[in-house]
Amino acid sequence: MSQTSPTLREALLAVREGLHRGLLIVIKSTIPPGTTVNFAKPLLEESELRVKKDFFLAHVPERIAPGRAIHELLNEPRVVGGVGPRSTEKAR
Secondary structure (H helix, E strand, O other): OOOOOHHHHHHHHHHHHOOOOOOEEEEEEOOOOOHHHHHHHHHHHOOOOOEOOOEEEEEEEOOOOOOOHHHHHHHOOOOOEEOOHHHHHHHO
16 A cells, blocks of 8 residues: 555554554545555554454545435445444444
């Protein structure tokens, strides 16, 4: 992952500082496919806690339709993807 936003990295580093067992981390952003597994997961696992075993990790793609944000929030289903079935279920 060569072009990852410095903001995402900074956020993940901050989350990693407070990471503990049972925590669900949800990345809500417009990130390229594979970023959660190939970038976020390894960075968070530098804490020595493991996704699927110690904490849960999911991604909810951000979407904004100009002039329709409130309608989307209240009426449109969201796409949720997790690293493993338990992460997906917790995020759902």
